[in-house]
Amino acid sequence: MVETVGLPAEIKDGERRVALDPSAIKMLVHSGFIPVIESGAGTGSGFSDKDYQLVGARIAGSAEEVWSADLVCKVKEPQQSEWAYFRPGLLLFAYLHLAAAPDLTNALVESGVEAFAFETLTWPKGHPLLAPMSEIAGRASAIIGAFHLAQGSGTLLGGASGVPPARVVVVGMGVAGTMAARGARGLDAEVTGVDVDLERLLEVHGQGIVTSTLYSNHHNVGEVIADADLVIGAALVTGAKAPVVVTRDQVESMRPGSVIVDLAIDQGGCIETSRPTSLSHPTFIEAGVVHYCVTNVPGQYPRTSSRALSAAVVPRLIDLAHDPHSDRLTGSVNVSQGKILHPAVAASLRGEYQTETD
Numbered sequence: 001m002v003e004t005v006g007l008p009a010e011i012k013d014g015e016r017r018v019a020l021d022p023s024a025i026k027m028l029v030h031s032g033f034i035p036v037i038e039s040g041a042g043t044g045s046g047f048s049d050k051d052y053q054l055v056g057a058r059i060a061g062s063a064e065e066v067w068s069a070d071l072v073c074k075v076k077e078p079q080q081s082e083w084a085y086f087r088p089g090l091l092l093f094a095y096l097h098l099a100a101a102p103d104l105t106n107a108l109v110e111s112g113v114e115a116f117a118f119e120t121l122t123w124p125k126g127h128p129l130l131a132p133m134s135e136i137a138g139r140a141s142a143i144i145g146a147f148h149l150a151q152g153s154g155t156l157l158g159g160a161s162g163v164p165p166a167r168v169v170v171v172g173m174g175v176a177g178t179m180a181a182r183g184a185r186g187l188d189a190e191v192t193g194v195d196v197d198l199e200r201l202l203e204v205h206g207q208g209i210v211t212s213t214l215y216s217n218h219h220n221v222g223e224v225i226a227d228a229d230l231v232i233g234a235a236l237v238t239g240a241k242a243p244v245v246v247t248r249d250q251v252e253s254m255r256p257g258s259v260i261v262d263l264a265i266d267q268g269g270c271i272e273t274s275r276p277t278s279l280s281h282p283t284f285i286e287a288g289v290v291h292y293c294v295t296n297v298p299g300q301y302p303r304t305s306s307r308a309l310s311a312a313v314v315p316r317l318i319d320l321a322h323d324p325h326s327d328r329l330t331g332s333v334n335v336s337q338g339k340i341l342h343p344a345v346a347a348s349l350r351g352e353y354q355t356e357t358d
């Protein structure tokens with residue numbers, strides 16, 4: 001039975017979000033739970049310890065105290081120094097992205113943590129706990145891409161009189177891809193939306209979110225990538241390692257100084273040359289192309305992100321605290337009683353760990 005809910009301060013590089021704002025904490029208290037918040041956890045988002053105390057939270061002086069709660073809710077996947085707090089039966093609710101994190105998966109499996117992921121929850125439809133951060137990361141990706149293009153090839157997204165606009169290719173026209181396309185279109189770039197979902201392509205084209213659409217396969221992608229100034233990667237298959245949509249030879253065909261922003265990097269990346277980077281060291285150059293592959297893009301917009309995340313998470317957190325088997329948590333459980341229960345996570349890590357079906 002859950003009585004205490006812990007909210008640790010985030011320790012991932014550059015991360016300034018907090019999983020719950022004071023308004024969400026008030027809802028938890030009204031539902032009969034005792035929130036225990038690490039001192040300073042909300043500072044990066046503009047919420048003081050006092051703000052949390054006023055709505056009924058207990059402030060803890062150490063991470064250890066917070067992690068001893070019955071249920072721990074946080075933003076990013078536990079970092080290695082936090083794995084020491086894992087224990088059998090601990091309920092964990094956070095972004096986990098386990099398909100790209102075999103070591104963390106192993107630590108969860110070995111320790112007997114009941115691990116529920118935000119990003120694989122699919123009730124009532126879509127990914128309601130991933131969508132708010134995809135919206136923010138998508139919007140940010142157009143700004144980030146435009147910024148790095150100035151330093152790279154020196155191309156302005158909107159072009160100028162007598163000079164055509166930059167060409168942007170967005171791979172995956174879901175929540176993040178749509179916001180990325182809207183941002184780039186807002187700056188007058190030419191935007192091609194790439195997806196395997198033709199219905200989605202019809203929608204985004206009809207709504208003027210992209211200037212053209214393209215069915216995602218290796219041949220088609222190769223044709224548009226060579227001319228792209230900016231490629232934004234946002235393809236997702238729920239829970240699974242990201243599909244590699246843009247291959248290394250296609251990246252090598254891009255002009256020097258072009259830019260890739262691979263948002264799908266949290267699931268392993270949908271561009272073959274991507275590898276995870278951090279907010280303090282966000283880019284690297286590979287094949288002459290600037291790669292921005294930060295796994296926590298919304299962490300640099302903490303005020304907006306924490307409030308958006310909190311609003312999405314708190315109803316499901318209360319469901320989890322009442323009943324981990326609630327239908328409203330469909331798809332969220334990733335690891336339980338030492339087994340990987342999410343089929344797509346299990347398939348992505350097959351061979352490395354025992355799964356429910358083994």
Ligand SMILES: NC(=O)c1ccc[n+]([C@@H]2O[C@H](COP(=O)([O-])OP(=O)(O)OC[C@H]3O[C@@H](n4cnc5c(N)ncnc54)[C@H](O)[C@@H]3O)[C@@H](O)[C@H]2O)c1
Binds near residue numbers: 195237
């Ligand atoms: N890096 C970050 O900070 C950050 C932040 C938020 C979200 N994300 C990530 O962005 C990615 C996209 O998230 P979302 O919420 O937009 O997902 P979504 O489910 O809304 O959209 C994914 C889209 O990808 C498409 N797709 C699947 N396979 C494809 C393929 N082979 N080629 C082209 N398109 C394909 C789907 O049809 C769908 O339209 C996820 O990996 C998510 O975790 C990253």
